[in-house]
Amino acid sequence: MVQELKGQLSAGKNKFAIVVSRFNEFVTNKLVDGAVDCLQRHGAGEDQITIIWVPGTIEITVVAKKVAESGNYSAVLCLGAVIRGSTNHYDYVCQQISRGVGQINYDTGVPAIFGVLTCDTIEQAIERAGTKQGNAGVNAAMAAMEMADLMGQL
Ligand code: INI
Numbered sequence: 001m002v003q004e005l006k007g008q009l010s011a012g013k014n015k016f017a018i019v020v021s022r023f024n025e026f027v028t029n030k031l032v033d034g035a036v037d038c039l040q041r042h043g044a045g046e047d048q049i050t051i052i053w054v055p056g057t058i059e060i061t062v063v064a065k066k067v068a069e070s071g072n073y074s075a076v077l078c079l080g081a082v083i084r085g086s087t088n089h090y091d092y093v094c095q096q097i098s099r100g101v102g103q104i105n106y107d108t109g110v111p112a113i114f115g116v117l118t119c120d121t122i123e124q125a126i127e128r129a130g131t132k133q134g135n136a137g138v139n140a141a142m143a144a145m146e147m148a149d150l151m152g153q154l
Pocket of ligand 1: 080085093
């Protein structure tokens with residue numbers, strides 16, 4: 001019989017850290033609200049969720065890596081909002097965060113979830129922070145629960 005593994009969409013006894021950027025806080029606040037609400041609806045108690053604020057998206061990875069290495073969390077949600085401006089700064093921030101989050105996964109073996117919006121306009125970001133296109137914080141929370149549970153089965 002073929003063995004098939006799938007993570008449960010449940011918080012279980014897992015602990016989740018949310019590392020979130022204050023830059024574009026009007027958007028990232030909504031991502032945190034969505035993530036926390038989703039985790040709690042799937043059984044997480046307050047003691048299972050830790051929210052850590054950092055100045056900007058660039059600062060997420062150093063903190064998320066330390067959190068992952070601590071061994072105290074089953075998954076780390078990285079939440080931020082990068083919105084294109086009139087210079088190419090956006091490209092550098094996007095490059096750093098996508099590479100950094102990937103690296104945390106490889107280096108620590110703790111699932112680091114990429115919940116960073118990378119948008120051309122503020123409207124696109126708002127659409128993905130609890131309006132037309134859902135909430136990227138909710139998606140990140142679901143991925144975190146599924147991965148935390150799956151990693152426990154391996
Ligand atoms: N940080 C963000 O989280 N989002 C952005 O849109 C953004 N832009 O475009 O500048 C941004 N920049 C700040 C960056 O993350 C660092 O905090 C800063 O460079 C200091 O290291």
